[in-house]
Amino acid sequence: MDNKEFDVFSLYMQYMKLMNQSHNAIKKKSIKNTLETTPPGNDEPVVLSKGEYLQLIDLALETDDKKWFLELTQKMQSVAV
Known part of the structure; x- marks a missing residue:
């Protein structure tokens, strides 16, 4: 692998790391939102x-x-039996 290929590969790895961080942040927000919101008329906890x-x-x-x-x-721990 020459320097140019290494530079391209390094940029690609940085891009993938940022994409993974973004994906995890979106996934986390979605899960938190699902857990924190209750449908109307449904008073039972998730x-x-x-x-x-x-x-x-x-x-x-x-x-x-x-x-x-x-x-x-x-x-x-609070829901563990």
Whole structure:
């Protein structure tokens, strides 16, 4: 790989990293919005399975959102049997 190819590859990797960060941010906002909003007439809280909580915790770790990570782990512990 020569210098030009390396430069192109480096730019591509930076682009992919930014795209991944954007994708994770959009995904996180979507999930948070789904969990925080309740359809009209539905007063029951959203109930998640342990696996769903673990997926959300993984996403919180991927996006480096410590506050959301702590919220999720507390909620998961509060619903654990």
